[in-house]
Amino acid sequence: MTEPVWKKIDSLARELWDLALRIHAHPELGFEEHQAAAWLSEALEKGGFRVERSAGGVSTAFSAVHQANKPGPRVAILAEYDALPELGHACGHNLIAGIAVGAALGLAAFKKDLPGTLLVFGTPAEEGGGGKLKLIQAGLFRSVDAAMMVHPADQTLADRGSLAITEVGIEFRGKAAHASSEPDKGINALDAVIQTFIGLNALRQHIRDGARIHGVITHGGQKPNIVPEHAAARFYVRAAENAYRDELVDKLRRCAEGAALATGAELDFRLMGHEYKAIRPNQALARAFARHIEDLGYPVEMPEGGMGSTDMGDVSWEVPAIHPYIRIAPGVVPGHSREFCAAAKSEPAKAAMLAAAKAVAAVCLDLWTDPSLLREAQEEFKAALTAKQANR
Numbered sequence: 001m002t003e004p005v006w007k008k009i010d011s012l013a014r015e016l017w018d019l020a021l022r023i024h025a026h027p028e029l030g031f032e033e034h035q036a037a038a039w040l041s042e043a044l045e046k047g048g049f050r051v052e053r054s055a056g057g058v059s060t061a062f063s064a065v066h067q068a069n070k071p072g073p074r075v076a077i078l079a080e081y082d083a084l085p086e087l088g089h090a091c092g093h094n095l096i097a098g099i100a101v102g103a104a105l106g107l108a109a110f111k112k113d114l115p116g117t118l119l120v121f122g123t124p125a126e127e128g129g130g131g132k133l134k135l136i137q138a139g140l141f142r143s144v145d146a147a148m149m150v151h152p153a154d155q156t157l158a159d160r161g162s163l164a165i166t167e168v169g170i171e172f173r174g175k176a177a178h179a180s181s182e183p184d185k186g187i188n189a190l191d192a193v194i195q196t197f198i199g200l201n202a203l204r205q206h207i208r209d210g211a212r213i214h215g216v217i218t219h220g221g222q223k224p225n226i227v228p229e230h231a232a233a234r235f236y237v238r239a240a241e242n243a244y245r246d247e248l249v250d251k252l253r254r255c256a257e258g259a260a261l262a263t264g265a266e267l268d269f270r271l272m273g274h275e276y277k278a279i280r281p282n283q284a285l286a287r288a289f290a291r292h293i294e295d296l297g298y299p300v301e302m303p304e305g306g307m308g309s310t311d312m313g314d315v316s317w318e319v320p321a322i323h324p325y326i327r328i329a330p331g332v333v334p335g336h337s338r339e340f341c342a343a344a345k346s347e348p349a350k351a352a353m354l355a356a357a358k359a360v361a362a363v364c365l366d367l368w369t370d371p372s373l374l375r376e377a378q379e380e381f382k383a384a385l386t387a388k389q390a391n392r
């Protein structure tokens, strides 16, 4: 069945590329992806899917289903389509959308001969809003047996991890005063923010490899002749394990508390609700994906460089899941750059999108035709979950 499905995907190449380019040309930020969600929904409806718009109460999410004729695994392919401020599709989520729709339409054409149910979830706001978390909370993953998506990159990787992340907001309230004539009457909130950064920088020597704490000052005062009465900063705290990320958040809190004590400013330390878990890629599914993507001419590479964070991490705690990467450019092209934005609409990206769609479709076929794959994936998932709970 793989060959006919792949041929079908090839026959849809022009339509899929048109969709990916249209999304690229109309970048929409997280939870504002109305056009992209509509375009994907229409394409899937045309392919025989029943589409529920605003799935989980999220206006730019959707859930599409192609029912089973015969019982079998319920497999979900996830589509992202949000862009970045200023940079547009510099993370290539337009291609993730094309890959998901390509795999889905390729499989749908032969669905009457296949067991199992095919789902496509439109998952908005990966870049900070966490659309997948909302869909998890709404219960969409409760009846899913396996979930997958493919992200574009400058490498092809089958099972790269991701870092757990928490966004922290810090505000200090001090006391305004003339900075020259009566500085002794003031309490300097900006100094408290600076002291927080200094404490944090001292901490860096003593944190585990791979953990990341990075911040920006969002308020630093008004004029040099006024002692700043209000200053604020935002931090992302990331680590390979959810529990260690939480430990680092506590250490950052103590840096801020120390700064408050030293300066006399009042601290407001807040978790901003942007929190993703570290991904645990399912090795059984990743091996299946690797086999197919290599057959399609994309050798799996050794991961280079650091890792980011994704709300697919949370999905990987709910069901066996993979989030592999496909190379869309010949050389090194960092994500979230203007160069990556250009690569996401290039000819190599088109070829990569089609190959990834085929590989995803092939893993779905494996799950539907070889019960041992799902069994293996689920056993591994349960074992990993037990280990992860022990870790928390």
Ligand SMILES: [Zn+2]
Pocket (backbone or CB within 6 Å): 091, 092, 093, 126, 151
């Ligand atoms: Zn991304």
